[in-house]
Amino acid sequence: KQEVTQIPAALSVPEGENLVLNCSFTDSAIYNLQWFRQDPGKGLTSLLLIQSSQREQTSGRLNASLDKSSGRSTLYIAASQPGDSATYLCAVREPGSARQLTFGSGTQLTVLP
Amino acid sequence: NAGVTQTPKFQVLKTGQSMTLQCAQDMNHNSMYWYRQDPGMGLRLIYYSASEGTTDKGEVPNGYNVSRLNKREFSLRLESAAPSQTSVYFCASRSPAHTGELFFGEGSRLTVL
Numbered sequence: 001k002q003e004v005t006q007i008p009a010a011l012s013v014p015e016g017e018n019l020v021l022n023c024s025f026t027d028s029a030i031y032n033l034q035w036f037r038q039d040p041g042k043g044l045t046s047l048l049l050i051q052s053s054q055r056e057q058t059s060g061r062l063n064a065s066l067d068k069s070s071g072r073s074t075l076y077i078a079a080s081q082p083g084d085s086a087t088y089l090c091a092v093r094e095p096g097s098a099r100q101l102t103f104g105s106g107t108q109l110t111v112l113p
Numbered sequence: 114n115a116g117v118t119q120t121p122k123f124q125v126l127k128t129g130q131s132m133t134l135q136c137a138q139d140m141n142h143n144s145m146y147w148y149r150q151d152p153g154m155g156l157r158l159i160y161y162s163a164s165e166g167t168t169d170k171g172e173v174p175n176g177y178n179v180s181r182l183n184k185r186e187f188s189l190r191l192e193s194a195a196p197s198q199t200s201v202y203f204c205a206s207r208s209p210a211h212t213g214e215l216f217f218g219e220g221s222r223l224t225v226l
Contacts, residue, residue: 043217105155
């Protein structure tokens with residue numbers, strides 16, 4: 001059974017720092033991996049999706065990488081801002097039918113002004 | 114763009130009462146999902162529907178029923194609510210494109226007393 005782990009559970013950094021969030025998964029046979037942002041009391045907003053054949057995806061100050069062989073993905077946030085404060089979740093989708101999407105528990109990020 | 118719309122946003126029930134959570138998407142997606150999110154446990158799949166007219170159980174289906182009313186709408190019903198069903202419920206739909214990106218509603222916060 002696929003398991004997705006995100007460490008640390010919480011992270012606090014000063015504004016302007018570059019930071020890395022980690023996501024690890026136990027079964028490397030994935031179809032894709034998706035990073036989400038969740039603000040308090042809100043739904044999940046998709047940030048980046050990496051297909052299994054890709055190594056990285058970029059959107060603005062965000063860069064996500066994928067290393068299937070080691071079961072790891074990282075989300076790099078450049079020049080962090082207080083508005084980046086949120087919980088970041090990763091989810092892996094396995095090949096096959098529609099259901100296989102396994103979520104990590106998330107990393108709660110606080111960027112201090 | 115409305116995307117995925119859930120109602121109600123908040124609900125308080127007494128043990129044994131029933132209710133239905135409604136979800137609608139306007140993106141013409143085939144696949145729709147219901148998740149629950151609990152502290153420290155991440156998102157867990159309750160039921161999903163790969164296409165209109167089909168539904169399947171997810172990881173935690175006990176105590177719930179679903180109806181895929183048409184391509185747009187996917188409802189979740191609690192027949193006899195229990196305190197263990199206190200949670201935040203999210204509806205999602207998946208793009209049919211090869212990326213299979215997932216889009217979420219803003220959630221329905223349910224408290225069962």
